Amino acid sequence: MGIPSGLRWFHGGGATEGGLCGSQPIFNLGLKVIQALGQLSARRLRRMMGALFIYWECIMKNQLVVVIGGLSGIGRAVAEQAAAEGARVIAAGRRARPADWPSQIEAVQLDVTDDAAVQRFFADVGAFDHLVVTAGPVIPSSRLADLVPEQAMAAFNVKVFGQLRAVKYAARYMKAGGSVTLTSGLLSRKVMPGGVVKSTMNAAVEVMGKTLAKELAPLRVNVVSPGMVETGMWGPMSDAERGAMAQRAGAGIPVGRVGQGSDLAQAYLMLMQNGFMTGAVVDVDGGGLL
Numbered sequence: 001m002g003i004p005s006g007l008r009w010f011h012g013g014g015a016t017e018g019g020l021c022g023s024q025p026i027f028n029l030g031l032k033v034i035q036a037l038g039q040l041s042a043r044r045l046r047r048m049m050g051a052l053f054i055y056w057e058c059i060m061k062n063q064l065v066v067v068i069g070g071l072s073g074i075g076r077a078v079a080e081q082a083a084a085e086g087a088r089v090i091a092a093g094r095r096a097r098p099a100d101w102p103s104q105i106e107a108v109q110l111d112v113t114d115d116a117a118v119q120r121f122f123a124d125v126g127a128f129d130h131l132v133v134t135a136g137p138v139i140p141s142s143r144l145a146d147l148v149p150e151q152a153m154a155a156f157n158v159k160v161f162g163q164l165r166a167v168k169y170a171a172r173y174m175k176a177g178g179s180v181t182l183t184s185g186l187l188s189r190k191v192m193p194g195g196v197v198k199s200t201m202n203a204a205v206e207v208m209g210k211t212l213a214k215e216l217a218p219l220r221v222n223v224v225s226p227g228m229v230e231t232g233m234w235g236p237m238s239d240a241e242r243g244a245m246a247q248r249a250g251a252g253i254p255v256g257r258v259g260q261g262s263d264l265a266q267a268y269l270m271l272m273q274n275g276f277m278t279g280a281v282v283d284v285d286g287g288g289l290l
């Protein structure tokens with residue numbers, strides 16, 4: 001997380017290198033700022049806010065975050081936000097490293113349907129802190145009569161078994177205090193004709209997250225459920241078509257717009273950092289479920 005320029009003088013004092021990262025006293029100091037707002041001089045207030053920013057930045061510093069599905073869309077936004085907050089990040093997916101890829105984030109090719117490759121991937125990564133899985137298939141809606149079972153199974157193999165496989169092979173390498181965040185989708189609980197495959201696989205991921213939160217405890221396992229988010233998941237379309245779709249979909253939900261990757265990334269980062277959250281399904285959908 002960036003520090004406002006007015007606070008850099010304080011940050012530059014080397015407090016992070018001095019081992020203060022994540023220390024409760026600094027957090028408490030930040031809380032006192034809020035209590036004492038009315039009684040402080042501007043100079044003291046600036047000092048105390050600086051301490052609060054250091055605490056926040058330190059939370060992700062020295063953490064290793066793995067994002068599977070991280071080379072595009074929501075996953076890429078998570079990778080970039082975690083890196084911006086000081087984490088070391090490895091992003092994985094089937095595609096080659098995109099041309100505009102940020103140099104500080106490692107990109108690895110991985111197919112979550114390849115059991116042996118997923119095992120090898122985590123053995124290569126070694127010990128790490130946070131796993132995020134956003135890998136998901138692009139599949140059309142289909143009514144039961146038109147459903148092609150092989151396509152449905154292939155989709156499940158990425159979205160459900162891909163996430164299960166990732167957690168299975170990652171768990172042994174995850175450090176104490178780490179977290180797993182999986183990805184479902186609003187259709188898990190918003191059912192409609194033609195959505196049977198998508199709804200069923202998203203619901204499966206949510207139950208998977210809750211079950212693993214108990215089985216793998218104290219490792220924390222949570223699920224983010226995105227609503228309509230403007231990404232490649234919408235399939236190939238022209239800019240005009242994409243704009244029209246975003247406008248139409250956004251007009252139908254309470255916040256009046258579709259989501260962006262950065263909206264979602266904030267929720268994944270929160271789940272990595274909040275040590276009291278496990279077994280949760282966090283809806284980030286602009287109110288789309290209502």
Ligand SMILES: NC(=O)c1ccc[n+]([C@@H]2O[C@H](COP(=O)([O-])OP(=O)(O)OC[C@H]3O[C@@H](n4cnc5c(N)ncnc54)[C@H](OP(=O)(O)O)[C@@H]3O)[C@@H](O)[C@H]2O)c1
Nearest residue numbers: 069072073074093094095111112135136185228229231233
């Ligand atoms: N965007 C939305 O409106 C929306 C709504 C609800 C839920 N979601 C869920 O959010 C998650 C992220 O989607 P997104 O919107 O960010 O779309 P996206 O940009 O298409 O991201 C999906 C990622 O999954 C990766 N992937 C697909 N198959 C894979 C495989 N076999 N192995 C490894 N990686 C694989 C893709 O990369 P490669 O093809 O390079 O492997 C891609 O990077 C998905 O689970 C999706 O179902 C999205």
